[in-house]
Amino acid sequence: MGLVVGVDVGGTVTKAVLVDGDRVLAHASAPTPRPGPDVVGQVVDVVSGLVGELDPAGDADIGVVVPGIVDEARGVAVWSENLGWRDVPFAALLTDRLGRATAFGHDVRAGGLAESAAGGGRGARDALFLPIGTGIAAALVLGGRVHDAGGYAGEIGHVDVGHDEPCACGRRGCLEAIASASAIARRHTARTGRAVEAVDVARLVGAGDADARRVWEDAVDALARALAWTASVLAPEVVVVGGGLSAAGALLLRPLDEALRERLTFQRRPRLVAAELGGLAGCRGAALLAAKRSALC
Amino acid sequence: MGLVVGVDVGGTVTKAVLVDGDRVLAHASAPTPRPGPDVVGQVVDVVSGLVGELDPAGDADIGVVVPGIVDEARGVAVWSENLGWRDVPFAALLTDRLGRATAFGHDVRAGGLAESAAGGGRGARDALFLPIGTGIAAALVLGGRVHDAGGYAGEIGHVDVGHDEPCACGRRGCLEAIASASAIARRHTARTGRAVEAVDVARLVGAGDADARRVWEDAVDALARALAWTASVLAPEVVVVGGGLSAAGALLLRPLDEALRERLTFQRRPRLVAAELGGLAGCRGAALLAAKRSALC
Structure with missing residues (x-):
């Protein structure tokens, strides 16, 4: 298993980790763009910036999670009350922008996955x-x-x-x-x-x-x-x-x-x-989604 | 897939079906024994009688479901408020009495399985x-x-x-x-x-x-x-x-x-x-458990 970047787009802060297996090598964060007509493009920019910061060589697998109603199977953010979007094909947008297949999921479910794998639900x-x-x-x-x-x-x-x-x-x-x-x-x-x-x-x-x-x-x-x-x-x-x-x-x-x-x-x-994973549960979970996706390919 | 007998031990009536795939070939029922010191032995007798009635040749796979708290993985009926038993190793008792490995499960979960496979939840x-x-x-x-x-x-x-x-x-x-x-x-x-x-x-x-x-x-x-x-x-x-x-x-x-x-x-x-399966959902589900068990062996 290689390097993985997991990104968690939160209501106010977007967080990212660079992990190697269970070890967190680095983390970074940036303000989440405010709701508005171009919030989706701005979120993609922020994610891209954090990925570039943690993985300048562009080698890592990428996982991104967002809040709201998320249809993981289709890679679509169906609805977010806080960020104000509807039916956004994030998996495709991120794959296109980052130039790599990107795992996409839901912040809370990814956090649950991480807490189950390596936190309080072990x-x-x-x-x-x-x-x-x-x-x-x-x-x-x-x-x-x-x-x-x-x-x-x-x-x-x-x-x-x-x-x-x-x-x-x-x-x-x-x-x-x-x-x-x-x-x-x-x-x-x-x-x-x-x-x-x-x-x-x-x-x-x-x-x-x-x-x-x-x-x-x-x-x-x-x-x-x-x-x-x-x-x-x-x-x-x-x-x-x-x-x-x-x-x-x-x-x-x-x-x-x-x-x-x-x-x-x-x-x-x-x-x-x-x-046990505190505020990093979501991005740790995003990294797990990416690693799982990579293992399946 | 061969013949399967599914038995549902209800609070008042015990029902059984003989099925071949999706087709119900025959059914039978008998009163469920009342709670008492030998209720478990009496239930095993009733199940054995219904199985003998529907499958006199003794060829069929057998599945039995009961109410209450049932631990399917261990084959144990943990608790039944209505029948008054605790921690009964039914899977082993039935396998012993019927001379064949017997699938064992929970009445409502088996009914849900049957309704999902062939009823309203299709x-x-x-x-x-x-x-x-x-x-x-x-x-x-x-x-x-x-x-x-x-x-x-x-x-x-x-x-x-x-x-x-x-x-x-x-x-x-x-x-x-x-x-x-x-x-x-x-x-x-x-x-x-x-x-x-x-x-x-x-x-x-x-x-x-x-x-x-x-x-x-x-x-x-x-x-x-x-x-x-x-x-x-x-x-x-x-x-x-x-x-x-x-x-x-x-x-x-x-x-x-x-x-x-x-x-x-x-x-x-x-x-x-x-x-859609009415009062037979439980025993149809018991038959599904038996067929599934048989397919795994």
Whole structure:
């Protein structure tokens, strides 16, 4: 197996790694272009620049992942709410621009693949990767394979957990409208008038702040509902919690685990662990897609 | 491919088919033994009797499926609430008694396999089979494979859909405590004092009876919540509704479809269809397991 570059086009930052097998040799990043009429061309430019920076000789295999609804089989980014595109044939555009066949996939599913291969989900046949950041999505690694459902799988952020907060998708009650890092920050600000990030709310919870506790408990309760449902229907052995909120560690995982004990009876209760690959899970996964593609050719 | 006998050990009736490829040549049934200290030995007797009746020459491959938590890989029935057994090595017991290697599996997952191969889920890569009877469970056919999670997958009857009715599992709010055929009958009886079956409630709904409508709407609403979750997280192309309640046809499927249209925005909305194999789905699936096992040997 040779050198591989994996690129993760995020909502605000695009990250890339150069890997050789399991070893990360270098990484680089650049701001993701803002949504606009030429966002696709600009994203291709940014990816091309990062690949050139990490692999000046042009030898490496390339994998690129993006957010939203991604149809891996067709190599098409079907929809991104944050970046504002629809039906973009990214695999073909990138292959054309980079002059090499490029593996193309979905950020969260690629992250789940990486956490399963070399992170918190190591050794489990059935795992759920749950990054909690601006939004919440899941990667389902079932029987050792990533379930994609034509790109539509894993939208756990938009299940109805029974509350009245409006969501960007147009509905009320969605998990991510109460339990994402941005929802936690927004809801604390709404109670107190102070501008905060989710990490500040976590610190205030530790310090016993009543507003922070209330917001945190609402988030934990909603996550527990969603995970109890997942345990009943999919029965993963492990849930790997990632994204910005996973930095809260035991403050998040311990009450979640207690709530799951209460909610489950005969079902298989998953282990809850923090993700291990941090912000690089997506580009590590992109590199895995490229290596897998290369092994098949 | 030769003759195959498939046996489905149900909560009250054990059914068997003799098949040759896709053709059902004969079927037979017998009462399932009641729970008790020797229920396992009695079930093995009943299975052996039905196999002898359908395959007197003793040539056929055999597949047997049972309800509850079933670990297919180990050939063990881990738990059945209705039949009252724990950790029974059925594959070994049946192989010993029948004198032939016997494929062993789970009733609902086998039914899902059969409906995917030759019933309402034909042609779909991602399908949910949802038999609604005494209880509610699901078979998940994902990427063309049945997801089992060590036997724990598919317990959609025990997801919390937000109501106060107690469930046999010890919790409140479970889907099957409000939307199974037996819950529909029980809740209608509780309102009216009349003993009915779910099929009677369906008829009363058609006739405009207010109590029946209320009970039916509660069931449809709970099923819609559970299916909207499933659509967001698993995104099946089709949901094949089976079990006794599927006899209600459009009375069930049409309002469910309308409720899903309201609950889903960008997610993939599944087609809702009635199961096609009726009460024989489980034993048809058992026969498929036997044929598959035989092809591997």
